[in-house]
Amino acid sequence: MNKRKLSWAVLLCYLGILAFVEYILLAYGFNDPRKASIVSGKFENPEFSFNTWRIFFYFHIVTGAIALILGPFQLLKKSRKNIHIHRSIGKIYVTSIFLSVPVGIYLAFYATGGIGSTIGFLILDIFWFATTFIGLKRIRERKIQSHQRWMIRSYAITLVFVTFRLLMPITVFLLHLGFSVGFPLAIIISIIINLSLTERYLKKKRKGLAKSDYTLKTPTI
Template sequence: MKYGRFPIGAMYGVIVLFMIYIFWMFLLNGVEHAPMVKGKMEDPHFSVSTWKWFFYPHILLGTISLAIGPFQLTKLNRENPSLHKMLGKVYAVAVFMNILMVPYLSLSATGGLGSSIAFLVLNFFWLWTTSIGVIKAAQRKIKDHKEWILRSYAITWVFVTFRIVIIPLSIFLDRTLAFPLAVYLGIGLNLLFIEWRNRKNKQLTNVKSKKLGY
């Protein structure tokens, strides 16, 4: 599946904006002053010092995963199999380590129990798609690997989609509905897009095969 310079550049543009948002919201003045974290601190059982040990790696690993994805789709990367393989391993390790962070973070998710369940569902999809993508690569089933690792990256991209979708939802809905709904919409929209791309790519491959007489 090939992507042009504009889509790759657009993805990196969004990733940069995402990083700026994270820095401004959580790191510039400290997480304790972020509105989302202030809400959590109202719970007497919430420990912000413990939460930080999971949140900071979660953000760092998520950013690494996001940043690797678009580069894996570039022509430069496709022409360097060893680089592609190395970055693929870094991506998988970053995702699997992050998956370990989510269960604890979900316990204090904004929006209550519904949000906690939604983030655990997201975590399941992340584990499922990435694991199959890695297995297919190990089996050298490259076509299947590409399809599944793109599904994995679609789940990774929920990092971004969630923060876009939550804005209008929070205006009209209570956070107990807005937050879990934003997670499910992020999963659904991202996977639908990837399935559309996968199907389109298969159609183009079939057309080329017919033209070549295969």
Template sequence: MRKTKTFLVFLCAILIVLYTVIQYGFFDAKLAGLVQFKLQSPDFHVTPWVYFLYAHIVTGALALLIGPFQIFRKQRHAKSRDMHRCLGMVYVISIFISGIVNIYLSLYATAGWIAQTGFIALDLAWMFTTYMAVAKIMRQDLPTHRNWMLRSYALTFAAVTLRVYLGPLSLALGDFELAYRFTAWLCWVPNLVIIEMVIRSRSVKEPTRFAR
């Protein structure tokens, strides 16, 4: 069961990264549906917004791909631990660059202040959980470090859940802007709630395991 969940996380991350790379790497960014929607507004200017978007895509993709290796791979040997540290540094740097860049992008988010607030809250929570993970490992608190990393990656995974929810919601509501307002919160709040339930359930099981 655990292997199946791990595989699905990897698969979703890879598919979203491939989709994003193809959409923005091989084609003009102006052809993307979201960008075309933004261009309908006379106040929107592609430059310099698009450069921040590319920075977000590169750093966000790195974090999305590295996360599963950090969370699911066991560090049994010294080389594995060294690789874990190196990938962890890239993951953390990517998130802080992307988080800062995303605050700028969030100010121009489609659908007004509700979506903007949702994405800014996501960016701040993303950087905070990642900072806490780093702070805990600096104190050699491995269990707490792992829990904060799980929270951090749950927020990284918002890149996947945003795309999962946005299309069906747009069709169901018949209004892209309304769907985008919901998705700005729906893409990350449930992720955080679910991973918190997982963490708490593990903390309940662990004392039982030691007692046996």
């Protein structure tokens, strides 16, 4: 992917993030969260504590939003040119995810849609933690290219926040699957879409690097 295409991809990421943040603010910031359709059903669970859930939820949203906002900048060559800034932002990105995942596990057990949604969100948390942890491990081993690939995968999972919100109304309302089926289905499809596109990009990038490496090594007459 050339610089212009990457810049457009980053711009599209930020536009998606902006729309996501606006949605969260409208649904859970300016309005009473208890009136939101995905929250009102939780009160049927006698063990559900709205005040506790709200603290965990807002913490999860803030830490997730930090990762969403920082991720695209880290992908730019401009970020990698200044190693100190890149490392500092990287540390904040990783920390925000490591803080968000345990909170996400708690929230998963009160997910709208029941056990299917709980399993879906737990899978999402495992993928989120694993890709980020491996990316961190690779840079500590000074395996830079592997680190870059895993952090791209990590951000693909981070973007499930956005992809899920786009797919959920389709699976739940448009297809009339309801929360018990539509919610977990939207989570799994979002993970598959994001990781599939990521692996396709990484494969194309590896082929490009191999081709240029072959060109450099090929003797000229």
